[in-house]
Amino acid sequence: MLTPAFIARLRALLPPGAVLFEREDLVPYESDGLSAYRNTPDVVVLPSTEVEVAAILRLCHAESVAVVARGAGTGLAAGALPVDGAVLLVLAKLNRIKKVDPLARTAVVEPGVRNLAISEAAAQYGLYYAPDPSSQIACSIGGNVAENSGGVHCLKYGLTVHNVMGLRALTIDGRLLEIGGAAPDAPGYDLLALMTGSEGMLAVVTEVTVKLLPRPERAQVVLAAFDDVAKAGAAVGDIIAAGVIPAGLEMMDKLAIEAAEAFVHAGYPMCAALLLVEIDGVNEEVSDDIATVRAVLKAAGAIQVRTAEDEAQRLKFWAGRKAAFPAVGRLAPDYYCMDGTIPRSQLPYVLTRIAEMSVEFGLAVANVFHAGDGNLHPLILFDANVPGELHKAEDFGGKILELCVEVGGTITGEHGVGVEKIQQMCHQFASPELQRFHDVKAAFDPGRLLNPGKAVPELHRCAEWGRMHIHAGRLPHAELPRF
Amino acid sequence: MIYDTLIDRIRAAHDAREPLVIRGHGSKDFYGNATAGAVLDTAGLSGIVSYDPRELVLVARAGTALAEIEATLAEHGQMLAFEPPQFDVRGTLGGAVAAGLSGPRRVTAGAVRDFVLGVELVDGTGQRLRFGGRVIKNVAGYDVSRLMVGALGTLGVLTEIALKVLPRPAEELSLQFECGEADAILKMNQWAGQPLPLSATSWHAGLLTVRLSGAHAAVHAAHARLGGEPLAHADEFWARLRDHRAAFFATRHKPLWRIALPSTAPALMACRPELEVEEWIEWGGGLRWIACGAPPERVRNAAHQLGGHATRFSPGSSEAFAPLSPALAAIHRALKQRFDPQGILNRGRMYPDF
Structure with missing residues (x-):
C-alpha cells in the first residue's frame, strides 16, 4: 500500500485532478482489455507532459515505488494490470500530434495519440500509418510500441517495429533516452528494436516518430470459400509461392464464418473455411495480382472465388472479418x-x-x-x-x-x-x-x-x-x- | 563439433580474458574501429539449414556466403530484400547481420534488421543462446535478435540466423534524369510520397537514377508518368553502388564517410561548401556518401547539425561512429557487461570503452 504521504508528494508534482486515489476513480483502471485479470490500483497519475512524467519517475525511483505504464488500456495480455503498491502511470493525456511532415513522410506524436488519429492527420497528404491493430480506433501509439502491435496488414507492411523511426523515452530514474530518429541506422545498438515490444519494462515512451506511407492507389479483395480447412491453409502457401504478397490474408473457420454472417450479413458463403485476400498498390499491379490470386485459389480447390465488385462490397467483406470477435462473443x-x-x-x-x-x-x-x-x-x-x-x-x-x-x-x-x-x-x-x-x-x-x-x-x-x-x-x- | 570448438575457444578466451576478433570472409574488416586479438573464424559455420519458399523464411549458418544464399533464393524467384553489400564480391550472412548494412532497396523494402526473425549466438561467456524464431510475428520476450543486428559482434558471435525473404519483382526498370543535388533530393522525397513502385534512388554527378520494381504494367505506367531515360545494364549499376565498386568509391583519394540524415535535409554541397565534399546520395536522401578531407570533427558536427550522424567508412583506429549520449552509453555498457562480461568479443570495434 502506498502511504498518504507519498500520494501527497505525487499531488504536489501535478496539477489538480491529475492524481486519482479515491476508490470510485480507480475502478475504471483495474484491468486492461483482458478483463479476466483485475486489480484496483493504489493510485493513478495522469501527467500531460514529459516533464511531469520525469518528475513522477524520479519520485518513484527515489522512494523505490514500482510504476506500471498504461496507454489506452486496450491491451489483451494484462500487461497494464495494476500491481499492488505501484503507481499506475496513465499516458493518455500526452496526446498531441506534434508534427506531420508530408515531404519527409514522418509524424512526431506523443504516446497517448490514438493509432487511427495518426492516419487521420496524415490523410490530407495522401499518407497513412500502416500498422492497424483491430483496436486502432482506441489504442494509443505508446501502447503499440510497448506491444509491437500488428494488425491485418503485417505481411506486407510490417509490425510497429518496422514503422517506428525514433523514440524519446524516460528511464525509471528520469533520464531521457533519444533513440533512433528521422535519420536511418542510428549509431550503437538497436535499442529501438529492444524498446519495441518491451511491454513497459525498460523505459517509459514520451514521444514517437513514425514513418508514413503513401496511400495505395487501389485496394481490392478476393473472397474464397473452401469445403476443407486444410485446403484453405494450403492455398495460403500457394499464393505466396506464386510471388504475391497480399496486403491482408485472413482466414476464418466454420464457426467464425457463421457467427460473423449472422452478426453483420457480410454475404459470406457457408463453408468450412474462408479466405479473404486483399491486394493493394499501383493500379496495374493490383490487376495483375488479382488475376494470379484467383487462378491460385481455384487451383487450390476453392469451391467459390469472388472478387469484390466495388468499394462497398470490399468493405462488407472486411466487415465480417473485423466483427468476428464480437460476433463470436454472441455465441x-x-x-x-x-x-x-x-x-x-x-x-x-x-x-x-x-x-x-x-x-x-x-x-x-x-x-x-x-x-x-x-x-x-x-x-x-x-x-x-x-x-x-x-x-x-x-x-x-x-x-x-x-x-x-x-x-x-x-x-x-x-x-x-x-x-x-x-x-x-x-x-x-x-x-x-x-x-x-x-x-x-x-x-x-x-x-x-x-x-x-x-x-x-x-x-x-x-x-x-x-x-x-x-x-x-x-x-x-x-x-x-x-x- | 564445429560449435563445440567455437564454444571452447570462447570459454577459454573468457577465462583468460583474451580478446577475440570475429571474422567471416573479412570483407568488412575496414568497418568500425581497429580491434586486436586472436581471429575467431566463423566461415566454417556454413550452410543453409532450412529454406521453404512458401514460408518466406530462410535459416542459414552465419558463415554462409551471401552469394550462395542469393543464388539459392534466385532459383525460387526470391531474394534478400535488404540487398546486403558484398564488398570485394564476398561477405557472409553473419557479417552482413553483424554490420547491419543494407543496400539500395532499403529505401522501400527495409533494412537488414527488418528481416531478421531469429538468431542463435554464443555470448562472451561461451553460452549458446537462441532468440526470436522462424515466424514473422513474434513478440515473446525482448527482441534480442534485432539487438544483435549492427552490434558488430560485440554482444555475441552469431552462429545461425533466420531471415524473412521476399519474392523478386517480376520486372525492374531504372530511369535517369539530369538534375542538380537539391532538385534530386526534392524529387526523391516527393516521389516517395506517391503510390509509385520505387525500389531504389541514387544521385551522383548530376544524374538522378530511380529503380521501379513490380508487375510489367505497373513499372511501365510509372515510367510513362515520370519520364526519364531508361538505363541499360541497370542491375550492374545498382550492384556497383551497393558493393562500392563504382569509381567514386573505388578510386577516391579522400576518406569516405557515410552520412545518415533525415531524407529532406538540405543539399550538403550547397549548404556546407567549406567541406569540399564529393557526394553520392541514396535512400531517398537519407544516406549521403561523401568523400571529404575535412577533419572528422567538422564532418561529424555538420551531420549532427543537420539532424543525423556520420560514420567513417574508411579504415581507421578509433571513433568510426558518432558518439552516444551519456544516458545511451550507460545502457550500452550495461548490455555489453551482461553479454560479454570480460569484454573479449571485438573489443573496441564499436566504441573504445567496450
Whole structure:
C-alpha cells in the first residue's frame, strides 16, 4: 500500500485532478482489455507532459515505488494490470500530434495519440500509418510500441517495429533516452528494436516518430470459400509461392464464418473455411495480382472465388472479418482469445489438434487467423459463471500456445506476454535465454521498478509452475483476484 | 563439433580474458574501429539449414556466403530484400547481420534488421543462446535478435540466423534524369510520397537514377508518368553502388564517410561548401556518401547539425561512429557487461570503452 504521504508528494508534482486515489476513480483502471485479470490500483497519475512524467519517475525511483505504464488500456495480455503498491502511470493525456511532415513522410506524436488519429492527420497528404491493430480506433501509439502491435496488414507492411523511426523515452530514474530518429541506422545498438515490444519494462515512451506511407492507389479483395480447412491453409502457401504478397490474408473457420454472417450479413458463403485476400498498390499491379490470386485459389480447390465488385462490397467483406470477435462473443457468455504464431505449413496439423483438444476440454473454439503471417487467434468459448470453466478455458489456451511452440512457432504474435502468458514463456524459452531477458531489463532498470512481474518470468517461478502442472486443479496466478 | 570448438575457444578466451576478433570472409574488416586479438573464424559455420519458399523464411549458418544464399533464393524467384553489400564480391550472412548494412532497396523494402526473425549466438561467456524464431510475428520476450543486428559482434558471435525473404519483382526498370543535388533530393522525397513502385534512388554527378520494381504494367505506367531515360545494364549499376565498386568509391583519394540524415535535409554541397565534399546520395536522401578531407570533427558536427550522424567508412583506429549520449552509453555498457562480461568479443570495434 502506498502511504498518504507519498500520494501527497505525487499531488504536489501535478496539477489538480491529475492524481486519482479515491476508490470510485480507480475502478475504471483495474484491468486492461483482458478483463479476466483485475486489480484496483493504489493510485493513478495522469501527467500531460514529459516533464511531469520525469518528475513522477524520479519520485518513484527515489522512494523505490514500482510504476506500471498504461496507454489506452486496450491491451489483451494484462500487461497494464495494476500491481499492488505501484503507481499506475496513465499516458493518455500526452496526446498531441506534434508534427506531420508530408515531404519527409514522418509524424512526431506523443504516446497517448490514438493509432487511427495518426492516419487521420496524415490523410490530407495522401499518407497513412500502416500498422492497424483491430483496436486502432482506441489504442494509443505508446501502447503499440510497448506491444509491437500488428494488425491485418503485417505481411506486407510490417509490425510497429518496422514503422517506428525514433523514440524519446524516460528511464525509471528520469533520464531521457533519444533513440533512433528521422535519420536511418542510428549509431550503437538497436535499442529501438529492444524498446519495441518491451511491454513497459525498460523505459517509459514520451514521444514517437513514425514513418508514413503513401496511400495505395487501389485496394481490392478476393473472397474464397473452401469445403476443407486444410485446403484453405494450403492455398495460403500457394499464393505466396506464386510471388504475391497480399496486403491482408485472413482466414476464418466454420464457426467464425457463421457467427460473423449472422452478426453483420457480410454475404459470406457457408463453408468450412474462408479466405479473404486483399491486394493493394499501383493500379496495374493490383490487376495483375488479382488475376494470379484467383487462378491460385481455384487451383487450390476453392469451391467459390469472388472478387469484390466495388468499394462497398470490399468493405462488407472486411466487415465480417473485423466483427468476428464480437460476433463470436454472441455465441457464448465469454470467450478467451489466444494469439499464437506458427509456420504456415503447420496450419492443417495445428487446426486438427485444436479441434481434438476442443473435444477433450468440452469447449467450442472459433478460429480467426492472420493466415498470411501464421498468426492464430483461436477464440475459446466458455461461461465464466459455470464453476471451473474459466480455469478450463485458460488451461486449453495454454495447451494451444504450447502446441504453437512445439511446431516451431511462438506463444504470442502480437498481443504480448503481460501476465497472461507468463507461464508459457517457461515453455518457449530455456533458463539461459530468460536470464538474458532479465539482464536486458537490468541494463535499463536495475531496481526492477517498471512493470514488475510482467512479460518475463522469474526462473524459480518456472520451476514452481512446472510442479504445478502435476498438481492439477490449482488456478494459475492464485495471487490475482478473479471475477 | 564445429560449435563445440567455437564454444571452447570462447570459454577459454573468457577465462583468460583474451580478446577475440570475429571474422567471416573479412570483407568488412575496414568497418568500425581497429580491434586486436586472436581471429575467431566463423566461415566454417556454413550452410543453409532450412529454406521453404512458401514460408518466406530462410535459416542459414552465419558463415554462409551471401552469394550462395542469393543464388539459392534466385532459383525460387526470391531474394534478400535488404540487398546486403558484398564488398570485394564476398561477405557472409553473419557479417552482413553483424554490420547491419543494407543496400539500395532499403529505401522501400527495409533494412537488414527488418528481416531478421531469429538468431542463435554464443555470448562472451561461451553460452549458446537462441532468440526470436522462424515466424514473422513474434513478440515473446525482448527482441534480442534485432539487438544483435549492427552490434558488430560485440554482444555475441552469431552462429545461425533466420531471415524473412521476399519474392523478386517480376520486372525492374531504372530511369535517369539530369538534375542538380537539391532538385534530386526534392524529387526523391516527393516521389516517395506517391503510390509509385520505387525500389531504389541514387544521385551522383548530376544524374538522378530511380529503380521501379513490380508487375510489367505497373513499372511501365510509372515510367510513362515520370519520364526519364531508361538505363541499360541497370542491375550492374545498382550492384556497383551497393558493393562500392563504382569509381567514386573505388578510386577516391579522400576518406569516405557515410552520412545518415533525415531524407529532406538540405543539399550538403550547397549548404556546407567549406567541406569540399564529393557526394553520392541514396535512400531517398537519407544516406549521403561523401568523400571529404575535412577533419572528422567538422564532418561529424555538420551531420549532427543537420539532424543525423556520420560514420567513417574508411579504415581507421578509433571513433568510426558518432558518439552516444551519456544516458545511451550507460545502457550500452550495461548490455555489453551482461553479454560479454570480460569484454573479449571485438573489443573496441564499436566504441573504445567496450
